[in-house]
Amino acid sequence: MKKYILTIALVLPAFLFGQIDRSIRPEAGKAPAINIEDSEVFKLDNGLTVILSENHKLPKVTFNVVMDSKPKMEGDQSGLSEVAGSLIMSGTSNKSKDDLDREVDYIGATLSADNNSIYMSCLTKHMNKGLDLMSDVLMNANFPQSEVDRIIKQNESSLLSIQSDADGMARNAQSIANFPGHPYGEIMTESTLANIDRESIVKYYNETFVPDGSYLVVVGDINKEELQKVTLKYFTTWSGKKASQSKYAPNTYPDGNRVLFVKKPGAVQSVIKLTYPMDIKPNNADYLTLKVLNGVLGGGAFGNRLMQNLREDKAYTYGCRSGVSVSENGSWFVAGGNFRNEVTDSAIHEILHELKMITSELVTDEEINLTKSSMAGSFARGLERPSTIAAFALSIIKNDLPSDYYQTYLQRLDAVTKEDLLRVAKKYFTIEKCNIIVVGNEEVAEKLLVFDRDGKIEKLDAFGKEVKDIIPADISKEELITKYIAATTLTDSEKVLKKKMKKLKSLEQVVELTMDQVPFPMKSSRLWISPNIEVQKMEGQGMVFQRSYFDGSTGYTVNMKTGKQEMTEEEIKAKQFSVGLFPEMNYSTSGMDHEILGIEIKDGKPVYVLRVNDGTSETYDYFDKESFFKVGSLSISSQGEETMETTTTFSNYKEEGGFMFPTSITINTGGVFFEGKVISTTLNGKADTSTYK
Numbered sequence: 001m002k003k004y005i006l007t008i009a010l011v012l013p014a015f016l017f018g019q020i021d022r023s024i025r026p027e028a029g030k031a032p033a034i035n036i037e038d039s040e041v042f043k044l045d046n047g048l049t050v051i052l053s054e055n056h057k058l059p060k061v062t063f064n065v066v067m068d069s070k071p072k073m074e075g076d077q078s079g080l081s082e083v084a085g086s087l088i089m090s091g092t093s094n095k096s097k098d099d100l101d102r103e104v105d106y107i108g109a110t111l112s113a114d115n116n117s118i119y120m121s122c123l124t125k126h127m128n129k130g131l132d133l134m135s136d137v138l139m140n141a142n143f144p145q146s147e148v149d150r151i152i153k154q155n156e157s158s159l160l161s162i163q164s165d166a167d168g169m170a171r172n173a174q175s176i177a178n179f180p181g182h183p184y185g186e187i188m189t190e191s192t193l194a195n196i197d198r199e200s201i202v203k204y205y206n207e208t209f210v211p212d213g214s215y216l217v218v219v220g221d222i223n224k225e226e227l228q229k230v231t232l233k234y235f236t237t238w239s240g241k242k243a244s245q246s247k248y249a250p251n252t253y254p255d256g257n258r259v260l261f262v263k264k265p266g267a268v269q270s271v272i273k274l275t276y277p278m279d280i281k282p283n284n285a286d287y288l289t290l291k292v293l294n295g296v297l298g299g300g301a302f303g304n305r306l307m308q309n310l311r312e313d314k315a316y317t318y319g320c321r322s323g324v325s326v327s328e329n330g331s332w333f334v335a336g337g338n339f340r341n342e343v344t345d346s347a348i349h350e351i352l353h354e355l356k357m358i359t360s361e362l363v364t365d366e367e368i369n370l371t372k373s374s375m376a377g378s379f380a381r382g383l384e385r386p387s388t389i390a391a392f393a394l395s396i397i398k399n400d401l402p403s404d405y406y407q408t409y410l411q412r413l414d415a416v417t418k419e420d421l422l423r424v425a426k427k428y429f430t431i432e433k434c435n436i437i438v439v440g441n442e443e444v445a446e447k448l449l450v451f452d453r454d455g456k457i458e459k460l461d462a463f464g465k466e467v468k469d470i471i472p473a474d475i476s477k478e479e480l481i482t483k484y485i486a487a488t489t490l491t492d493s494e495k496v497l498k499k500k501m502k503k504l505k506s507l508e509q510v511v512e513l514t515m516d517q518v519p520f521p522m523k524s525s526r527l528w529i530s531p532n533i534e535v536q537k538m539e540g541q542g543m544v545f546q547r548s549y550f551d552g553s554t555g556y557t558v559n560m561k562t563g564k565q566e567m568t569e570e571e572i573k574a575k576q577f578s579v580g581l582f583p584e585m586n587y588s589t590s591g592m593d594h595e596i597l598g599i600e601i602k603d604g605k606p607v608y609v610l611r612v613n614d615g616t617s618e619t620y621d622y623f624d625k626e627s628f629f630k631v632g633s634l635s636i637s638s639q640g641e642e643t644m645e646t647t648t649t650f651s652n653y654k655e656e657g658g659f660m661f662p663t664s665i666t667i668n669t670g671g672v673f674f675e676g677k678v679i680s681t682t683l684n685g686k687a688d689t690s691t692y693k
Contacts, residue, residue: 049213079155170437266636284326316347348448392406436451510525602622
């Protein structure tokens with residue numbers, strides 16, 4: 001492809017014209033028009049539009065098939081497109097997933113897919129082989145049931161992880177708030193995932209991956225004549241008509257400021273998102289001006305207003321940013337970041353203040369010049385990539401842009417004035433019709449009332465569904481623990497319980513743990529010996545990753561990273577609170593700090609919430625209101641400014657030796673998810689601690 005030609009002005013030495021006054025900034029020259037060579041565009045009989053951007057510097061080609069379908073409402077199968085996209089590379093009617101991966105690796109190619117496109121990149125000499133594989137996936141993906149089951153299970157893990165991910169919760173709330181009744185406002189949940197099966201995935205694939213109206217973007221070491229030959233060979237047999245396009249009502253601002261709060265127990269900081277939908281599309285004449293405006297406010301360089309105010313001046317956060325997302329199917333504005341609990345309300349006030357100021361007065365020369373310079377630099381750097389030119393061509397076609405849209409980009413950017421920014425700010429920015437989303441500790445909720453239009457905060461769960469306030473418990477904490485112990489020990493009186501516990505001398509339990517990031521199962525073993533000896537170890541592939549020992553008064557841990565570490569006095573005291581088969585039995589006599597918070601709905605069922613603090617961590621235990629089995633816990637511990645959360649679920653209780661134990665356990669700690677299955681439970685067996693060393 002030809003080089004882009006930019007006009008360069010040559011300036012004669014200053015001494016020919018006298019001394020330069022360096023106190024005066026020289027006037028910038030006019031932004032040049034850019035000579036971007038047009039991409040080759042042609043169409044196949046099946047409706048596929050082909051876009052070619054030649055570049056012969058490297059013997060490499062990339063092919064990217066992009067579908068033209070708009071997002072559709074998925075209803076009780078929300079998440080279908082996401083799941084289907086994850087499965088397209090799972091094999092074809094001609095090749096298994098392993099065979100496909102092996103052949104891709106053999107030619108050193110890249111082949112990937114998502115819910116709306118398939119991408120292939122390889123050396124020119126391997127192009128035909130690469131296209132063999134790509135076209136096979138494009139037309140013959142077969143979605144084997146084993147892979148469907150694996151991806152469904154993977155998504156189940158992700159849904160559990162979201163419940164401890166404040167940023168993920170905030171994104172869900174943002175989608176729900178900005179786009180009710182719109183595909184962008186649909187969120188995958190446990191119930192919608194349960195409705196997704198292979199049949200619905202195949203249906204989505206057949207309706208979405210069709211040539212009619214779609215695009216093939218080709219970049220690299222190939223000319224139009226060669227491309228016409230390979231498209232004839234590999235893509236003309238692809239068939240299918242474009243499904244009817246979805247229609248949805250335009251989203252509008254909320255009636256007034258509304259506060260949406262997502263509770264995250266124990267959080268030491270709040271995630272804030274101030275957001276609302278915007279009525280603008282990529283071909284709107286205001287779009288470029290809006291991008292400049294956002295750069296000044298919070299989307300550009302480090303010196304933007306939000307960063308300077310909330311980080312540099314107030315020290316509320318490490319970062320506060322804003323963004324405008326504009327697409328044909330829906331657009332929105334968002335500003336925010338992560339803030340300390342005690343300044344949550346102050347941070348919202350300052351974000352609103354910056355929005356108010358930028359809608360009521362002109363920005364400075366320095367602000368607009370810095371932002372435009374940064375945007376021009378990013379644009380110029382993008383031109384160094386051949387894929388950018390093809391992306392421009394695709395954008396012009398899909399978004400109905402003028403044919404010279406990118407050739408004149410720098411000129412239009414240069415022409416944006418401070419007055420333009422103020423006009424656009426008044427048109428698109430608001431401080432009175434915002435969705436103010438906060439994810440954090442409930443202690444901050446009361447301070448948010450002042451920002452809500454009617455003084456009533458909407459409370460949401462991790463997936464954006466409205467939740468009711470926790471209601472007072474109908475039993476005491478002592479009664480809750482008594483009922484829990486009775487349910488798990490299968491006893492109905494204190495006398496029977498004491499007799500049964502007296503006979504129990506030891507318990508050893510082994511749990512098999514699997515996780516996506518590790519290709520082999522791990523084994524977690526725990527041995528308890530009455531009254532208070534407890535040893536544990538985690539192992540896999542013949543290696544012991546971590547082990548621990550506690551005898552009631554001393555203890556230590558050993559792991560591969562830090563070696564042996566003796567327990568501190570604080571850790572010993574905390575362990576003394578929790579040692580034993582059922583440590584809850586000793587909470588009252590040991591002085592454990594615990595209280596029953598009330599009843600809330602968790603995963604659609606009412607649960608009692610018991611808060612426990614052992615001095616090193618705060619834990620929220622959840623007990624089913626009907627069975628009184630413990631169904632989950634959230635443990636929060638802090639080291640300095642670092643906070644670690646561990647979410648555990650317990651299910652499938654089964655009887656073993658006269659006691660009820662959960663046989664399925666999931667653990668999400670630090671973003672790492674383990675799925676556990678109890679493989680053995682031994683009561684009063686051979687209690688040998690030597691095997692744990």
